[in-house]
Amino acid sequence: MITAKQLGQGYGRHIVFRSLDLELQPGVTALLxxxxxxxTTLLRTLATVQPPREGRLTIDGREVKSEAEARAARRQIGFLPxxxxxxxxxxxxxxxRYGAWLRGIPPRDWSSASATALDHVGLANEARKKMGSLSGGMRQxxxxxxxxxxxxxxxxxxEPTVGLDPQQRFRFRDIIAGLTDTTILLSTHLIDDVDAVCDRIVVMHEGKxxxxxxxxELKALDDPSAPGHTPLERAYVSLLPEEGRNR
Incomplete structure (x- = not known):
């Protein structure tokens, strides 16, 4: 479980968010x-890439208060910007394998862990190919x-499905559905992907x-007068102030 209490973050004098509370549980949560x-700033903070300016970040019951604690937490965090x-x-x-090294996986396990991950995403037969030779969907x-x-x-x-065609997005959904016993936070603008794979939703606007x-529960807030083609789209849009709907 990931818990954020009164979390604050910013760049220089610019405040991105403050006093933010959030709890993430096993399953797939969409960030809309x-x-x-x-x-993106929230994702980087939760992934311990960027230490919070204020508040508490707790991962698996351990508060992350130092760079050493952040490095330890990253062994259990997979972050794809x-x-x-x-x-x-x-x-x-x-x-x-480089990802395995970054996460602190013992060298003896790199080969087996990498083979398992590639098999999970359907790239076991492409393991010897060069990254530059892959299609956009395969590279993703x-x-x-x-x-x-x-x-x-x-x-x-x-935004893991940006640039993917419909068939590639369908495959992505299958990949995510196969990640059992994992806490997944997925940022996307594609509401149909959210409806297909996400158990929970967090809607964020102007740092709140x-x-x-x-x-x-979000679908139940469907507002027929709001823009959108599905109950989930309309409910999401209805939560945003008018000036935020066109961004």
């Missing part, structure tokens, strides 16, 4: 919100394997949480 809502780096000449299996699946290698207990994904609860 317009551009500029503070989603929206723009991830890779060496085009690196083989897929080595790219995933390799990145997901990088994030889940070693079976971390907490997986953070920032407008909703946190079960997907069905």
């Amino acid at each position: 919100g317009p551009n500029g809502a503070g989603k 929206q723009r991830f780096g890779y060496e085009p000449g690196m083989r897929v299996r080595d790219f995933v 699946r390799a990145a997901i394997a990088w994030a889940v290698v070693g079976k971390p207990r907490f997986v953070v994904l920032d 949480i407008r909703f946190a609860g079960l997907t069905d």
Whole structure:
């Protein structure tokens, strides 16, 4: 379980969010919100990439108060940013092994952990290919394997389906559904993906949480007068002030 209490974050004099409370449990939680809502900053903070300015962050019952505690927590965190780096000449299996090394997995387990992760995303037969030779969809699946290698207990994904075609997105949904006993936080703008795979939803706007609860609970807030084609879309949009709906 991940718990944030009175969490605050910002850059220089700019405050992104403050006094934010959030609790994440095993399963898939969607993080929704317009551009500029503070989603990416929140993901980076929860993944311990960026220490909070204020408040408490607790992961599996242990408060993260120092860089040493953050490094220890990262062994159980798989974080995939929206723009991830890779060496085009690196083989897929080595790219995933690099993720295992970063997470502190013992060297003796790199090969087996990487093979398991690649098999999970359907890239076992592409392990010897170079990252630069992969299609966009395959490269994104390799990145997901990088994030889940070693079976971390907490997986953070920032816009993982951007640029994927419908078939690739369907495969992504299957991959996420197969990550059992894992706490997954998924930031996306694609409401149909949320409806398909997410148990819970957090809606964020201007650094504040407008909703946190079960997907069905948000659907129950359906406002027929709001823009959108489904109950979930309309309920989500109805939570945003007018100026936030067009971002």
